[in-house]
Amino acid sequence: xxxxxxxxxxxxxxxxxxxxxxxxxxxxxxxxxxxxxxxxxxxxxxxxxxxxxxxxxxxxxxxxxxxxxxxxxxxxxxxxxxxxxxxxxxxxxxxxxxxxxxxxxxxxxxxxxxxxxxxxxxxxxxxxxxxxxxxxxxxxxxxxxxxxxxxxxxxxxxxxxxxxxxxxxxxxxxxxxxxxxxxxxxxxxxxxxxxxxxxxxxxxxxxxxxxxxxxxxxxxxxxxxxxxxxxxxxxxxxxxxxxxxxxxxxxxxxxxxxxxxxxxxxxxxxxxxxxxxxxxxxxxxxxxxxxxxxxxxxxxxxxxxxxxxxxxxxxxxxxxxxxxxxxxxxxxxxxxxxxxxxxxxxxxxxxxxxxxxxxxxxxxxxxxxxxxxxxxxxxxxxxxxxxxxxxxxxxxxxxxxxxxxxxxxxxxxxxxxxx
Numbered sequence: 270x271x272x273x274x275x276x277x278x279x280x281x282x283x284x285x286x287x288x289x290x291x292x293x294x295x296x297x298x299x300x301x302x303x304x305x306x307x308x309x310x311x312x313x314x315x316x317x318x319x320x321x322x323x324x325x326x327x328x329x330x331x332x333x334x335x336x337x338x339x340x341x342x343x344x345x346x347x348x349x350x351x352x353x354x355x356x357x358x359x360x361x362x363x364x365x366x367x368x369x370x371x372x373x374x375x376x377x378x379x380x381x382x383x384x385x386x387x388x389x390x391x392x393x394x395x396x397x398x399x400x401x402x403x404x405x406x407x408x409x410x411x412x413x414x415x416x417x418x419x420x421x422x423x424x425x426x427x428x429x430x431x432x433x434x435x436x437x438x439x440x441x442x443x444x445x446x447x448x449x450x451x452x453x454x455x456x457x458x459x460x461x462x463x464x465x466x467x468x469x470x471x472x473x474x475x476x477x478x479x480x481x482x483x484x485x486x487x488x489x490x491x492x493x494x495x496x497x498x499x500x501x502x503x504x505x506x507x508x509x510x511x512x513x514x515x516x517x518x519x520x521x522x523x524x525x526x527x528x529x530x531x532x533x534x535x536x537x538x539x540x541x542x543x544x545x546x547x548x549x550x551x552x553x554x555x556x557x558x559x560x561x562x563x564x565x566x567x568x569x570x571x572x573x574x575x576x577x578x579x580x581x582x583x584x585x586x587x588x589x590x591x592x593x594x595x596x597x598x599x600x601x602x603x604x605x606x607x608x609x610x611x612x613x614x615x616x617x618x619x620x621x622x623x624x625x626x627x628x629x630x631x632x633x634x635x636x637x638x639x640x641x642x643x644x645x646x647x648x649x650x651x652x653x654x655x656x657x658x659x660x661x662x663x664x665x666x667x668x669x670x671x672x673x674x675x676x677x678x679x680x681x682x683x684x685x686x687x688x
Contacts, residue, residue, distance in 0.1 A: 304337045305337055305338070305339065305343070307333075307337055308333070308334045308335075308336075308337030308338055309334075311330045311331075311333040311334035311337065312330070312331070312334040312346070312349075312350065314330045315327045315328075315329075315330035315331040315333075315334060315353070316353075318330065319331075319353060319357075319507060320467070320503075320504065320505045320506065320507060321504065321505075321506050321507070322506040322507040322509070322541065322545075324357045324360070324361070324507075324541070324544035324545075325543075325544065327353070327357065328354065328357050331350050331353050331354055331357075332354075334350055335347065335350045335351075335354075338350070340380065340384075341380070341381070341384035344377060344380070344381045344384065345381075345391050345395070347377060348374065348377060348395045348398075349688050351370045351373060351374045351377070352374075352398065352688035353688050354366070354370050355367050355370045355371060355374070355402065355680045355682065356680070356682060356683075356684055356686070356688070357544065358370070358679070359547065359678065359679040359680045359682060360544060360545055360546070360547050360548065360684055361543070361544045361545070361546050361547075362546040362547055362679065364679050367679045367680050368679075371399075371402045371403070371680060374395075374398070374399050374402065375399050375402075375403075378395060378396055378399050381395070389419060389423065390415075390416045390417075390419035390420040390422075390423050390425055390428050390432070391416075391425075391428060393412045393413075393415040393416035393419060394412070394413070394416035394420075394428060394431065394432055394435070396412045397409040397410075397411075397412030397413040397415075397416060397435060397439075398435070400412060401435075401439070401442075401680075401681050401682060402680045402681060402682070403681075404681050406439060406442050406443050406681075407443075409435075409439055410436070410439050410440075410443070413432055413435045413436045413439055414436065416428065416432045416435075417429060417432035417433060417436065420432055426459065426462070426463055427463065427465070429459060430456060430459050430460060430463055430465060430468060431468070431687050433452050433453075433455050433456040433459065434452075434453075434456055434468060434471065434472060434475070434686075434687060435686070435687075436452045437449045437450075437452035437453045437456065437472075437475060437479075438475060438683075438686060440452060441475060441478065441479055441482075442681065444482075446479045446482045446483050447483070449475065449476075449479040450476065450479050450480070453472055453475065453476050453479070456468075456472055457469075457472065460472065466499050466500075466502060466503040466505075467499075467500070467503050467505050467687070468687055469499050470495075470496045470497075470499035470500040470503065470505065470508065470685075471496070471508070471685040471686070471687060472496075473492045473493070473495040473496035473499065474492070474493065474496040474508065474511065474512055474515065474685050475685065476489075476492045477489040477490070477492030477493045477496065477515060477516070477519070478515055480492060481515070481518065481519045481522065484572065484586070486519045486520075486522050486523045487523065489515075489516075489519045490516060490519055490520075493512050493515060493516035493519070494516075496508070496512050497509070497512050500512070507684055508684055508685050509536075509539070510536040510539060510540055510545070510548055510552075511536075511548060511683075511684060511685060513532045513533070513535050513536035514532070514533065514536050514548065514551060514552055514555070516532055517529040517530075517531075517532035517533045517536070517555065518555060520532065521555065521558070521559055522569070522572060522574065523582060524567075524574075524576040524581050524582035526559045526567075526576070529555070529559060530556065530559060533552050533555050533556050534556075536548070536552055537549070537552050537553075537556070540552070547678075547679075558666075558668065564578065564664050564665070564666045565577070565578050565648075565649075565663050565664045565665060566578070566599070566640065566649065566663060566664075566665040566666070567665075567666050567668065568595070568596065568599060568665060568666070568667050568668060569667075569668035570592070570596055570667070570668065571668060572668075573585045573586045573588075573589075573592060574586075575595070575639075575640060577640055577642065579642040580640070580642055583639055583640060585639075588635075588639075590615060590616075590632060591632060591635060591636045591639065593615050594611070594615055594632060594633070594636055595636060595640070595650075597611075597614060597615065598650060598657060598658060598659035599659045599665050599667075600667075601659070602658070602659040602660060602661040602663065602665070603658055603659070603661035604658060604659075605653060605655035605656040605657065605658045606656045606657055606658070607655060607656035608620055608622075608625055608626065608629055608656065610656065611625070611629050611656075611657070612625045612629070615632075616628070633650060633652075633657060636650065637649075637650055648660055648663060649663055
């Protein structure tokens with residue numbers, strides 16, 4: 270008996286696109302040139318693969334679509350294809366290819382100015398995107414605002430939505446997190462009408478990140494859950510692991526290390542590490558930061574929180590002096606600091622016993638009450654004849670700022686950014 274061959278998903282999708290291209294109703298809305306019709310088919314297929322996180326096939330079909338475009342009539346379609354390719358190359362840390370298409374985007378912007386009778390909303394949107402690629406965030410901010418205003422005038426609600434999301438992302442890049450949330454609130458109202466699932470999923474992911482940066486970790490978690498729900502309903506898998514990563518980071522900052530590690534593990538195990546190299550590095554940084562169960566005290570100076578293995582999370586946001594004392598001692602365990610040292614290094618004063626004796630005693634006492642579990646012998650801050658020291662037998666870990674994030678991202682964009 271002959272074996273029945275089941276067609277692959279790619280074969281079925283390709284056939285669907287080809288059939289669509291043959292449909293008279295579809296052809297009525299497309300140019301008559303056959304190569305450009307094929308380009309439309311490749312673009313649609315590339316978008317499907319992009320959404321399902323198959324970047325290898327997405328790249329292949331985007332390049333085939335690009336080869337079938339023509340200037341000036343396809344300028345904005347070319348911008349979109351460049352945008353997808355830049356995101357793919359940025360994620361795979363292929364800086365050479367990413368920079369090539371960033372340069373092409375910039376050149377295309379100059380060509381578009383000459384071809385357009387007037388500068389419309391889509392032009393300003395793409396100009397802002399090119400500014401973002403170059404790290405020119407202030408100029409991007411102006412152009413995204415202009416795109417939004419023109420989209421309102423031109424009655425382009427989808428472009429209004431993309432511009433609002435871009436403005437929110439731009440504010441996030443410039444660390445204006447309250448502005449990010451203001452723009453996202455506006456976008457949320459608009460998306461209740463438009464019903465754009467992918468963009469709404471991206472919105473909730475960014476919303477969660479902004480809340481986390483503002484220190485509202487518990488409020489960020491429902492945003493990540495909404496992002497995951499919306500993206501799954503649209504069968505969009507390319508952001509799946511980014512949602513897991515960012516939710517895990519919020520849980521880590523809440524001191525929920527075991528839950529955070531579980532999410533980091535889920536993200537890591539379902540990763541295509543050939544094309545998601547940036548994400549792989551981000552996950553590894555977080556795992557290395559928290560996965561040692563023997564840590565007694567976890568110190569996060571950036572967010573001003575401490576996690577003690579028995580007491581949980583201790584908030585130091587309004588205890589700046591105590592935090593400085595703790596970090597001074599913990600950074601050099603076994604080294605003693607006397608009153609003169611503490612007066613100079615913490616209060617920036619010359620030691621005066623009338624001023625500093627009681628101040629130092631009170632501060633150390635308050636610090637101990639915060640971090641030392643009750644009912645057991647003091648184990649963190651010890652006093653000897655030479656002053657105060659941090660117990661060298663304690664396993665303390667310092668939060669590492671994410672080195673990958675600190676570096677300039679290739680193109681300054683995220684996979685979640687709409688094109």
